Amino acid sequence: MLQKGLKGVEAVETFISHIDGENGRLIYRGHEIGALTESYSFEEVAYLLWFGHLPDPDQLHSLKEQLKQNRNLPIYMKKIIDLLPPELDLMGVIRTAISAEGGYSEYGWKPTISQAIRLTAITPTIIAYRKRRLEKKEFISPLYDLDHVENYLYMLTGELPNPAHVKALETYMILTLEHGMNASTFAARVTASTESDLVSAVTSAIGTMKGPLHGGAPSGVIELLNRIAFVGDAEKVIREKLAKGEKLMGFGHRVYKTHDPRSMSLKATFLELVGQDQWLDLAVKVEETAVKLLEELKPGRSLYTNVEFYATAIMKAINMDSELFTPTFTASRMVGWTAHIFEQAENNTIFRPQSKYIGTTHTRK
Template identity: 55%
Template sequence: MFKKGLKDVVAVQTNIASVKGDIGELRYRGVLIDELIPSHSFEEVAYFIWYGMLPDESELKHLEIKLMNGRQLPLHVQKIIDALPAEVPIMDAVRTAISAFAHDGFTNEPIEEQAIILTAVIPVIVARYYRKQQGLLPINPDPNLSHIANYLWMLNGKLPNHLQVEALETYLKLTMEHGLNAATFSARVTISTESDLTAAITSAIGTMKGPLHGGAPSGVIELLEEIGKPGNILTVIEEKLQNGEKIMGFGHRIYKTEDPRSILLREKCTSMSGKDEWLDLATVAEKEIIALLAHHKPDRKLYTNVEYYAAAIMRSIEMPTELFTPTFSVARIIGWTAHAIEQLQDNSIFRPQSEYIGYEKK
């Protein structure tokens, strides 16, 4: 039976994550995200997705050292990044740089080691190229900083505060993995040909850059900036609803109830109440907007999606919109590499059929 876009066709069996949109549930390796995310670091959750278990103290330290060592870009990759014209979009620069890791010194490593190295270098690539675009010199990684704190350091050249790191890390832990989305499917299709991990991640990045998949939540930022302060919420939203405009950050094609990721992000933002005006505005606005949507569109059941609070967090740390999708990729590479590894463990090349509907000469 023809299913356009393979919608609802089961093509993969996986142990990595399950997404149940009808009940608003997301699990990593069988564990609900609300049980896993709040109490574990980015590095611990990454280890869990890769290996199916949480690391002990020694394993965690070993992973942290590998990630730290992996921050050093090979000289030829540095030269490629520096040679790209500044008008090349960041995701294209990342895709090009990642593809340059297809050399013997890298591909001869075990695939699990390759996954860690690619995870370590993607924020370095993003930061180096972004600063090039801004006419700024690159900043060397700081071995004393965590994966996410170091990313912010390399972007801005100043040490991020604890709240900034905590907010961004929560968002990125929640976006590491989300089932067989388009980019993850691209990675699995590529590596199913027994190509290499570099090619699989290059395919995933190329897919992620499409606005229908990895599009940035810039529309939510525009909404929050238009609202400006709590007293304007009712006026702004009522006007948009009367004009038939979409309220950005509400509704999701998979989740028919609350997005479980938005719930955790809301809790994180609420815990920072009074410490950041944008996070405060987002939490207050969400309540009023949901009430207005329920009144105007009672049959739609529109809830907050992950992009809503992601936008609030990005705005609070002054992350430029052109860095949204690359930053998303800094987290999602965990899922891409885990799926590529899993695909090779019981591989079968993807070869769906097509149905010809064109002209035939009689």
């Protein structure tokens, strides 16, 4: 039987992560997500996803070194980015720059972890380079002493970032490293299943991530929060949107039918690290009102905040520009995409589902 949007269809077997949508749990390679964000760094959790176990100190040191050594953009890539029209959004820029990667490396079949490290290392630099060039500011080269997340914030501003902001962003990035068979990961695996190279598979994923129903949701959340802040009446704004048949961005999830654990974890981090903040107060109020109204107007659909909702509020609180939200999600999800591409490559069958023809057939007279 046809399942529109492949709802409920299991497309692959995986060792990488488990989403328990009924109980609101997310597990990376056997580890509860909450335990990982509490005790481990971005690099340690990336290692876990790529290699299947947490690193010992030498393994962690080696991964950090490789990420640092791969952060710089080649000159040709900078030139390509500079030639792109200023109206092109950052996701389009990342898609183009990553697609152009490969001049100095071999990206043939099969994909390797060194290639994944390279793509993970350059993505924040691509984002920071483009952002500062468009703002007519000098590009800030990566700082070797800094770890991945701290260096990303440093390249954006040129200042050593506040440790609470680094921790908040690192929590967000760990929470969004991986999430099962979401649309972009599926796209990556479909491309990899043709025995195409890692760069091509990741480029497919970036294009898929860009859409507003997936990684592009934050801009919708900002719009919602801004509108409510402007009107000053959350219930009125939300009722109007729902009456028009609009979806509330930052709410609902294909798999979670209870609270999204990532959203809950971000809310807790937000309360702990950022403390009193106007965006947090607004977000908490909007969440309460929206969940109540969704239950009233869409009963039984179990609609709660998803990861994008509190991610947006956190990013606002750490002064990250809204145009950076989806690109930052992309920078972290690079790890999950590449882990899935390796898994696909190890046990590959090309994806080739059927389509059901519902058109007419003209018979010859």
